Amino acid sequence: MSGHSKWATTKHKKAIIDAKRGKAFTRLAKEITVAARIGGGDPEGNPRLRTAMLKAREENMPMDNIKKAIQRGTGEIPGAHYEECQFEGHGPKGVAVMLKVQTDNKNRTVPELRTIFSKNGGNLGENGCVSWMFDQKGMISLEWPGATEDKAMELALETGADEFRLHENGIDLITSPADFSTVLESVKSRKLVPTFAEITMIPQTSVHLDGKDAQMMVRLMEALEEHDDVENVWSNFDIPDALLEQLLSGNP
Structure with missing residues (x-):
């Protein structure tokens, strides 16, 4: 779990940098458009759209951009038709990799x-080759150095999370997809600021990597996330925190 959680937190920080380049805005707009096309343009009756809009506002995406993305999804204004696809494959040492892709040209x-x-x-595989290794869950990560199991359990019970997981720098609260928004609002009402919060795919088991395999896995993850059509990447690698930080800093 440590690799998944650490990468999720790192991805959140990276999104802030991407936003400055406009890349995060492009991906957020795609997600809003697809959500509106599938479930309609009213966020009150479309939880996926509501979540996408919340993320967009957290990244300071202008409301005019959000409105236009919704209108493209509902067909009120013309725009590219994005197809949502899932792809699956393997990385070094058979690490499982899942992708959510939104593309106008498959x-x-x-x-x-x-x-x-x-x-x-790695290699791109057939759909179904690794998806059985993941569960769809809401995950809310909080930096909380020195958090105890008792404190973490107390927070999980108070916010309505299904479970919690302690790690080196804090805790992860795990929820069902349906309860994610409610638990997140409860967390924020306690003046706690998550380092990562979204409905994600959590691996049931992990594959330990080090050395060249770890280096290659990080390159694969970064290359996939750099692709304009890739919305999300999930994997079950487990790289020690110190090594992962070193690789992400560009000092292998």
Whole structure:
């Protein structure tokens, strides 16, 4: 779990940098458009759209951009038609990798993803090859150095989380997808600021990596997340925190 949690926190920090380049806005707009197309343009009756809009506001996306993305989804204004796809594959040492992709040209995206996998010690597989290793859950990560099990359990009970997981720098609260928004609001009402909060795919087991395998896995994750059509990447790798920080800093 440590690798998953650590990468999730790092991805949140990276999103702030991406936002400055406009990349995060593009991905958020795609998600809002797809959510509106599937479930309608009213966030009150569309939980997925409501969550996407909340994330967009947290990244300071202008309301005009959000409104236009919704209108593209509902067909009120013209725009690209994004198809939502799931892809699965393996990284070094058989690490499981799942992708959520939103693309307007699947015939272009698939070979590009296959190339990224092959260049970084992995391979793109068939749908279903690794998805059975993951559970869809809400995850809210909090920096809380020195947190005790009793304190973490107390917070989980008070906020309505299903479970908690202690790690080196804090805790993760785990929820069902349906309860995620309620638990998140409860956390924020206590003046706690999550380092990561979203409905995600949590691996049931993990694969320990070090050395060259760890280095190659980080390159694969970064390359996949850099692809414009990739909305989310999930994996079950477990790289020691110190090594992961070193690799992410660009000092292998």
